[in-house]
Amino acid sequence: MxxxxxxxxxDVAIVTRDAYAEAFRLVTGRPLVKLAPALGRPDSEIVFETLAVNGVVAEDAHLPKFLSALAVAFADRRKRLAKEGxxxxxxxxxxxxxxxxxxxxxxxxxxxxxxxxxxxxxxxxxxxxxxxxxxxxxxxxxxxxxxxxxxxxxxxxxxxxxxxxxxxxxxxxxxxxxxxxxxxxxxxxxxxxxxxxxxxxxxxxxxxxxxxxxxxxxxxxxxxxxxxxxxxxxxxxxxx
The missing domain is CATH 3.40.50.1000 (HAD superfamily/HAD-like)
Structure with a gap:
């Protein structure tokens, strides 16, 4: 299965959004204004759309950097999952x-x-x-x-x-x-x-x-x- x-x-949407915001800031140096909706899509697709809707032109290095930063940001917040999710x-x-x-x-x-x-x-x-x-x-x-x-x-x-x-x-x-x-x-x-x-x-x-x-x-x-x-x-x- x-x-x-x-x-x-x-359901851990609050922590996920916070982790995305931190990753976006680390990768772009800008605050996250809008997070692309998940809608059953993979993180790789959400990253590209999030960059686009926030006016960032995606480059080859963006995806690996963003996913790496997202992993670190989420791990840093893992103790919040059970409390806020x-x-x-x-x-x-x-x-x-x-x-x-x-x-x-x-x-x-x-x-x-x-x-x-x-x-x-x-x-x-x-x-x-x-x-x-x-x-x-x-x-x-x-x-x-x-x-x-x-x-x-x-x-x-x-x-x-x-x-x-x-x-x-x-x-x-x-x-x-x-x-x-x-x-x-x-x-x-x-x-x-x-x-x-x-x-x-x-x-x-x-x-x-x-x-x-x-x-x-x-x-x-x-x-x-x-x-x-x-x-x-x-x-x-x-x-x-």
């Missing part, structure tokens, strides 16, 4: 319940850069069941659908099992997550815990739409119903 993070598992309803129980399914491996497909993704989940003790080495992250300059395929490739190399739409499930809250699953090759469970409505998620093509993660049994049933195991005797047979 490839989990989206923001507004699917956690929150785990989404049911996130912890859903992760635990899915982990009990035979052969399931859980990772993330997120627009957040890897270091910050780890901080976000650790702040709420949501990292225990996540294999961070086979995920897809926001510093990788790929469309999210391609990032999904990158994550499947990493899982195949690590676990020795091919991953396709038959045994990969994405859980996310935005229509972009749904589109990535449809294009990249995965089943899709959408949760209406973010800014996309139930109707929008269904129209985008989600296989199953849940109001949130508060019913762990419902989440497990959705995963099991969408996933065809390659080999029930092989750990890692499902990327769910």
């Amino acid at each position: 490839l989990w989206n993070i923001d507004l699917t598992l956690v 929150r785990a989404m309803p049911g996130a912890r129980d859903a992760l635990k319940a899915v982990a009990r399914l035979d052969g399931v491996v859980q990772s993330v497909l997120t627009g957040t850069i890897k270091g910050n993704a780890v901080h976000k989940l650790k702040a709420f003790d949501l990292d225990k069941h996540i294999d961070f080495e086979i995920g897809g992250y926001g510093e990788e300059v790929y469309p999210k659908a391609t990032l999904l395929q990158v994550a499947q490739g990493r899982a195949r190399e690590r676990l020795g099992t091919p991953f396709t739409a038959a045994n990969t499930v994405v859980i996310g809250d935005s229509t972009r997550d749904v589109q990535a699953a449809r294009i990249g090759g995965a089943a899709m469970i959408a949760v209406a815990s973010g800014r996309s409505t139930v109707a929008e998620l269904r129209e985008a093509g989600a296989d199953i739409v849940l109001p949130d993660l508060s019913n762990a049994s419902e989440v497990v049933a959705a995963v099991a119903g969408l996933t065809a195991p390659v080999d029930r005797g092989t750990v890692g047979g499902w990327l769910a």
Whole structure:
């Protein structure tokens, strides 16, 4: 299972904005006036739009410098995450319940850069069941659908099992997550815990739409119903 993070598992928007503001100041020497909305996009894309809407002409060196500064700024603020953010309803129980399914491996497909993704989940003790080495992250300059395929490739190399739409499930809250699953090759469970409505998620093509993660049994049933195991005797047979 490839989990989206923001507004699917956690909400840490206040700390994220502060970290972006600090990174922007360090890279450009100017205060951040407007932060480009996330809208399910990777940090790499948000950085370029943020530079543009603040009147900064992007150069080749901007992205690596900004992402490096963002990682440091976010790490410096990680103790604020649990105080000023929150785990989404049911996130912890859903992760635990899915982990009990035979052969399931859980990772993330997120627009957040890897270091910050780890901080976000650790702040709420949501990292225990996540294999961070086979995920897809926001510093990788790929469309999210391609990032999904990158994550499947990493899982195949690590676990020795091919991953396709038959045994990969994405859980996310935005229509972009749904589109990535449809294009990249995965089943899709959408949760209406973010800014996309139930109707929008269904129209985008989600296989199953849940109001949130508060019913762990419902989440497990959705995963099991969408996933065809390659080999029930092989750990890692499902990327769910």
